[in-house]
Amino acid sequence: MCKPVIAYFVAISTVAATLAQPALPMGVQKSGYVDVGRNESKTAGVEATSDTFTGVFQSIDYTNYTPPQLDVQGTTIGPCNIVTIGSVASLLTAAPLPSKLLDAGPVINLNGPNGTKQIPLSTLLSGYFSMLGGGTPLPFPIPGAPTPTPLYLDPGTYTVDNGSGGADVGPFTTTLTVPDPLLVWTNADNDLTIDRSAGVDIQWTGGDSSTNILIYGVVASAAGGTGFSCTVPNNGEFMVTSDVLSLMPATPGGPKSPGGISSLKVSSTTQTTLSASGLDIGEFSYTLNDSRNVVYQ
Numbered sequence: 001m002c003k004p005v006i007a008y009f010v011a012i013s014t015v016a017a018t019l020a021q022p023a024l025p026m027g028v029q030k031s032g033y034v035d036v037g038r039n040e041s042k043t044a045g046v047e048a049t050s051d052t053f054t055g056v057f058q059s060i061d062y063t064n065y066t067p068p069q070l071d072v073q074g075t076t077i078g079p080c081n082i083v084t085i086g087s088v089a090s091l092l093t094a095a096p097l098p099s100k101l102l103d104a105g106p107v108i109n110l111n112g113p114n115g116t117k118q119i120p121l122s123t124l125l126s127g128y129f130s131m132l133g134g135g136t137p138l139p140f141p142i143p144g145a146p147t148p149t150p151l152y153l154d155p156g157t158y159t160v161d162n163g164s165g166g167a168d169v170g171p172f173t174t175t176l177t178v179p180d181p182l183l184v185w186t187n188a189d190n191d192l193t194i195d196r197s198a199g200v201d202i203q204w205t206g207g208d209s210s211t212n213i214l215i216y217g218v219v220a221s222a223a224g225g226t227g228f229s230c231t232v233p234n235n236g237e238f239m240v241t242s243d244v245l246s247l248m249p250a251t252p253g254g255p256k257s258p259g260g261i262s263s264l265k266v267s268s269t270t271q272t273t274l275s276a277s278g279l280d281i282g283e284f285s286y287t288l289n290d291s292r293n294v295v296y297q
Contacts, residue, residue: 024062030102032057032169032274032282034160036110036132038153038182040290042189048136051153053110053119055128055160057102057169057279065097075247080230080240082247101126102278103166112178113156121166153286155180160284162276170277174284176270183207185266185290193295194264196245203237207268207288214267215240219296221252221261234268251295265291 034055041048073084107118108128119130135148155178165171187203194200202215213234218227226248232238251262267289274282 030059032279035285037287050134051132053130057104060099080244082228084226102168104169105162105166112158172276174274176272179208181206183268199241208270216265264294
């Protein structure tokens with residue numbers, strides 16, 4: 001996939017989710033984010049589920065940072081934000097945020113119903129990353145290729161800690177509960193071709209009843225892109241109406257040959273505070289993402 005398409009996808013997903021952008025922090029901000037996540041997807045008939053661990057601790061200096069200027073048009077309809085980005089040239093050439101990795105210790109320990117795992121610091125990747133279980137099944141055996149492993153993230157209590165801490169971040173211990181039952185998008189495969197004039201009905205069960213459900217849709221190619229993001233209560237159903245979808249372009253290439261990125265996703269996050277010396281802000285979260293490649297027509 002070409003770099004401009006990836007940039008459109010990242011920009012649209014980010015801006016659509018936070019249309020009313022808060023002001024950037026002032027000065028230097030030291031933050032730490034740990035997420036355990038389940039990612040489910042279905043592409044070209046191949047279903048894949050994986051459990052992942054991500055931990056990022058960094059210091060960002062906003063003092064002299066100027067955000068890139070995006071060609072953005074945004075609309076809000078009910079709980080949904082719709083964003084069209086006409087150009088991401090400034091994203092491709094913009095100077096990155098001045099940031100540096102914070103040392104939170106050699107490993108982060110994760111303990112849950114299926115045992116304990118240690119995730120080592122990767123200076124190459126600037127954080128703590130691990131596949132906890134699952135993976136993408138192969139259509140036919142390939143010698144030496146990895147095969148899916150048992151999933152790790154069952155409902156229950158999970159604790160992360162960094163032992164005695166590191167050079168920049170002191171010791172922490174934080175606990176959260178993965179909801180029971182897990183969120184399930186029950187009609188995800190009913191119709192992967194979406195009539196924009198009719199809307200699309202999203203139905204689900206489970207998940208954390210105290211948190212919102214996020215519904216995303218994106219159509220993006222090297223020529224441009226549009227995305228929507230709807231934040232709704234966890235009540236089991238939401239209709240993305242035609243007035244929202246009418247602002248989305250049709251999928252390039254049509255049903256037989258979708259171009260770029262054309263997707264629909266349901267997501268839920270449970271989070272709690274992560275506190276440690278050396279951090280201004282911290283968060284430990286569980287995220288479930290279920291996505292489908294779809295055709296908007």
